[in-house]
Amino acid sequence: FRVDCAKAGTHNSRNLSEFRSQDCFPLPSLASLFAMASSKMVKVLEITRVTPSSDSPSSANEFSLPLSFFDIFLFKFHPIETVFFFQLTESTSTRSSFNSEILPTLKQSLSLALAHYLPLAGYLKWPSDSPKPILSYTPNDGISLTVAESEAQNFHSLSGNEIRKVNELQPLVPQLMISDDIAAILSAQITLFPNQGFSIGVTTHHAAVDGRIGVMFLKSWAYLCKQDNKANPPLPPELTPFFDRSVIEDPARLDLLYLKQWSAFTSSDSDPNKRSLKLWQEVRSTPDDLVRATFEFTRKDIKKLREKILSKLDNSKPLHLSTFVLTLAYTATCLVKAKGGEGDRPVSIVFVADCRTRLDPPLPITYFGNCLMSFGRSTNATHFMNEDGFPFAVDLCCDLIEGLKDGVLEGAEEKVSHIFTSKKPGLQFINVGGSPQLLIYSLDFGLGKLKKVEFVSVHRDEAIAMTESRDGSGGVEVGLALNKHEMENFASLFSDGLRSMD
């Protein structure tokens, strides 16, 4: 292996055996280096540190942001891991054209993008004189970029919808270094599948950004990748992050309350006030029998679901029959049926709402940080299991969305403690990640078509990942991870149910 330290524009490569801890090389890279070394799937070629472009004057200055209560709500959750598969032609995906054209362009534009998003290049820290953690960038901070090559010949099945092992995607996303005192915010991995395509894996700390800003950063990287050789190009307004934290009003000091609650629920230490940045649950290895697959709702399927509900549910109350509600309710119903078991077992449906437009006054849509609140309800499996399971699930989701009108911060004091108090033995937790509104398939680096997006981390908290359909036809893709037996049940329930509505 070679480790590359790119500091202030100079590259300093060395063999791993020469590595010394005082080089301050981000530890996540080493962790992922060893993890990937044992993987049969990828060969690590290089680990580089990418710093914000020195062409941008701002990269020479320190920059820090205090965490808001929205960030603290999520800062103990595992990082968001996503992988994007790009299809190339045979001639553009040779090693030589990848190394001479694609890779340098991606690296350079990543550096340019980081200059606009400095906190992503920095670290999560908790200074001794600060009541709460901060995002801190200091000049020469940078992210770890791993360059790898996959020996797998199955680019098309890896980036397809079919059932495959969850473990097959894991080597395509890098890890983040997270300790008690410091945590990296972002790391990336570019993996070439020779003569097939390449993938970009991105791991982002949840303390820093939510789905909207994570996608906005990637779109900024892609935008800059398409600007030929311009020094320090500006970003268009819709991609320019808004950093002013004073717009978040927190008169109840939810920030400090959440910190206290996280500490009380997660500290294994005798000291419940210990200041630790460690995650709530360590990132565990993935059980080998866990498989993932993607299911598609076409626009026609969504129309059928809407018609079915309109013929079943009482129209006298307001029904929010959005694509999101219909597809979530249908997926949740199939998930509960696929698991089977006793009817009185507990089931929770939980999703997050983007609060930017829902606060009073609203925040700019480009507000940098997290701005999500979770909403959910627990019930019994039996309601989903009979013929009226789908209308029941729609009614439940509609009620939850109607509830947002009471104010997204209603009951906010309980949100962290609820994570722990609501967990009952045997709970089936159906949690939504991603969103069709993020329009993730419009990500275009100008380097080949985006073939597939995978939220690799969905299996870690039993989430289902939603995106808009990749062909822009108004459908929805749902990615999920289950054990093999449940996945087979789910697949037949999903397609048989839709077919029965023809």
Ligand SMILES: CC(C)(COP(=O)(O)OP(=O)(O)OC[C@H]1O[C@@H](n2cnc3c(N)ncnc32)[C@H](O)[C@@H]1OP(=O)(O)O)[C@@H](O)C(=O)NCCC(=O)NCCSC(=O)CC(=O)O
């Ligand atoms: C609360 C909601 C889920 C409810 O969604 P709904 O679609 O039911 O309701 P809505 O009021 O937003 O939208 C009503 C209609 O307007 C359309 N609409 C509204 N806003 C839109 C937008 N910005 N872009 C495109 N369409 C939009 C919807 O598609 C829908 O039409 P139609 O009826 O045609 O559909 C959503 O509003 C929301 O906040 N979504 C964002 C969630 C989010 O950011 N998730 C990422 C989490 S981070 C993450 O996932 C990372 C991780 O943790 O792993």
